[in-house]
Amino acid sequence: MTLAWQGLRHRYANGAEIAYADFALPAGRHLLLQGASGSGKSTLLALLAGLLRVQQGELTVAGTVLAGLSPRALDAWRGATLGVVPQRLHLSEALTVAENLALPALAAGQGAEPARAAALLDALGIAGLAARKPHQLSVGQAQRVALARALMRRPRLLLADEPSANLDDDHTAAMLALLRDVAQREGCTLVVASHDSRVVTAMADAVGLVLPARADAVDRAGEGAA
Template identity: 40%
Template structure:
């Protein structure tokens, strides 16, 4: 479960944001929509603890992540929040499987090879496990990014424009995978998008104006 109250943020004196409150239960999905420049990515980065809000609270299960120290916040993110960002940022010298193993190793000091293989299987890319990320198509990289985000059984999965570079078929697949996996793993799923192909599929939406 993720829930926010009275979040405000500013990059500078000239530009400040007041974000509407958001609530999403485990296994459910919420979309953050709105025109370009309204602060969707900024809000997602605040939810991830990558940016600190000026005021307000973000509760994930029973933890207010805004009140955590920087160090605890980084640790909390690694263990509880899955991120699918616009750019995938893989370690280019490591294989797909090694990139996934690294996610669990960084969070808890253990290489969870079994889970990595299970997720690659579920995402239908098990046959790409020993390739380098650069040898995969964009759609396949997107699925690796989702697998990596789910490695540590996160309480919350945050996805920034996960379908923007995908054709209709791949966009549909990615959305189905994200929603199916979030239900299976009881993860609250927050998707930032301006993709009308996605918007029509969900009723739980927050529009930034």
């Protein structure tokens, strides 16, 4: 799995600009992304996920140079390559757990793979929850469902944004152990963005990338509060 960028910058419409120092992830390693609020972690995750277009510089993910892809090719690439566990889980409340797991494949015009869903729910210790709706799940169970959903299409890269947000110590430890375990079993690379010391400790063997604080992020925070 290649993950590397050179000369990467992103500029938002309001003028906020983030410049990322050149980086390459060594093969076989996971990445822990850290940095103060406003340093650009979520922006980088969105760039890696192809959700923001590369405006300047070169970004290579899993051997693909993202800037070269058409929007349609980018969609196909994302579906085939990436799993995302977002900070807000975005489970569909109207659907059961099993239906939530089927949704990404169905949206991509593919079969639902119920056997894969059942195997993942089993591996994540929530085999009995397939018929439940999200509001019938605990926070930790919902996190596992979101992880199972992210793994449905066998991603090569699994992105997790603040995976410990709203979790107590026990659930944080369990979530991190699960992430690492599935990454190992499924052979995918983890990119975890977090400034939670519990996550940093649990991912001590990952490559750590600390984004520098940005002066205009501080200014903008001040503007927002005014």
